[in-house]
Amino acid sequence: MTQKLRIHLQSNPKAPELFRMTRERYRAAAKRQPEIARRVTCTIATDKNGFYRAMPRAEVLVGWGFPRKALDVTAPNLKWIHIIGAGIDHFLPLDWLPKKVKLVNNKGVHVPKVSEYVVMSLLMLANAVPSLVSQQQKRQWREIYSTTIRGKTLLVIGTGHMGGAAARKGKELGLHVLGVRRTPRPHRYIDEMYAPSDLLQILPRADFVIVTAPLTSQTRGLLGKRELDAMKPEASLVNLGRAEVVDYDVLRSKLKRGHLKGAVLDVFDSEPLPASSPLWKTPNLIITPHVASDDAETYMPLTLDLVLENAGRYLDKRRLKNLVVPSREY
Template sequence: MPTQTDAAKPMAPNEKVKVHVHNPDALGPVFEVSEQRWQEALDRHPDIAARVDATFSGSPADLEAGLQRADALFCWDVPREALAQRAPNLRFVHVHGAGVSHLRPFDWLPPDVNLINSRGVHGSRAAEYAMMAILMINNRIPEMMTNQRQARWEQLFNTAIEGKTLLIIGVGNVGGSVSGFAKNFGMHVIGIRRTGEPRENVDEMHKPDALADLIPRADVVLMTAPHTETSHHMLGKAELDLFKPGAGLVNYSRAALVDYDALEAKLRRGEITAVLDVFDPEPLPESSSLWNAPNLIMTPHCSSDDAEAYTPRTLDLLMRNLGNIADGNPLENVVDQTLQY
């Protein structure tokens, strides 16, 4: 399915762009588009605000009413059946997040409707978390936390991180930001990205087919790739077995990029350490054996969503795209439905 990026005919000067914001309570305060946040976004974009007519919903019934008139929809998820009939004027759907794998396959999306994500919005918070996790692995903190839970005094020593190798799988906005931090700590940075094109602060850039050759060189592997059909279990048992003894894994991106069953087996054998922020399903059930897996630190998918800035920055992106609709300009952050991100 092709990506829709062409500019459309601009709206008349007195015609307002109708946007509907679906904002269920279950999303929580970090992701809430409150009245105050919406007004502050309008205040930051006064020229666009004058051309916007917004409606809001928290329930399915109110959502349906809003869809009937909407040019743009802002949401995390939406019932997808017969969307073209339910939202006849729709121009784009902006997903309140960077990942869109929960919306695949994209056959529900009408051919003239763009899908927008929030990639690039996370800012420095994501890079800070990833670098913290890399430093924790180098300082053997996951192992020390295992010893602490078992009341076991065992001094664990390591060497400085300078000169060690970081492999970043998926050098996009977040991976590229982390590479700058890693270079400041004197690390050798290897990157993998679909195009293989070089990027600042990455000493070597490769395509995904080089993964098996690169893993044995890494002291830490950082997953910042999108989850697609082709990247599913990109780190399976065979790839995890290529990690050198004592190496660590940080998964910031999506759980399905890694075979967690195979990872857990290696954690329990003491062959690897890990910091994980993403799981499947979420919330992670109490019955999951990962809760007591050794050599592992888990954070509950909160690594990069800045409590104060994430939603305001996302609304800034939404406002720019509402302005783009009004003026007939190309949209920002259009998801390539073929690449699935």
């Protein structure tokens, strides 16, 4: 009898409900992929004791937070780790990762939800909703007339799964789409592709800038004062990637002075955002608490489907999906 692949789900009972891996959710995923599920065995734990009981035999570890010290000793049979998020910046540096263990992330799971959020953000910014909300808070009545969004220019910084989804929605809204990626290869939904070194050249052209780039040593501070100063006053910015990619102090100053039309931020240096943060009182700014891409109903089902799909690929000796390249930090 062929030995089954051993998968361990390390769940956080204190996480929001949509991020919890439960026996019921795993069974539902197994029913959706019965052929693969018959070839694996699964354990679930919610504490360190359960983690350490499972690790000696586990071949796959799925989770977001888990003990990383001496993992090569704790989990000698481990083949890969599946991180149930797209970004891996809180795992950097990867010096804790055993040499023969691969790392996989959750990219792709966020696309349906983030696509709708992008449309919402673009239409809000095109219709000056951040400014209208700021006026409402001051009980001010001042007409702000806007025009349709079609024909304007969108710049997407980071054209992976979420950036690609943003570009696609931009095209559907009739926008001319510029893109920035590490290697400026063509993209189906992007009219013009550029390298990060071209930012100062193309930022003045953008009516809307959407940031979806991961946080790495190369992208930290990518949009600093020079870059934000290059944006035209009528432009707006959306950050769905990581806060440290954009200089929020400079952004806040430009919004207060009316040197940018508006912004929508979903990611922050410290989360929850402290009540003392000046961002809360920044005019022409919409804040959402890191909810842009996480679907309350489908996030974990899609995650567990991906876990089982990769199990099937491994058992069939095929390449895993969503492999992280350590040297790129994503």
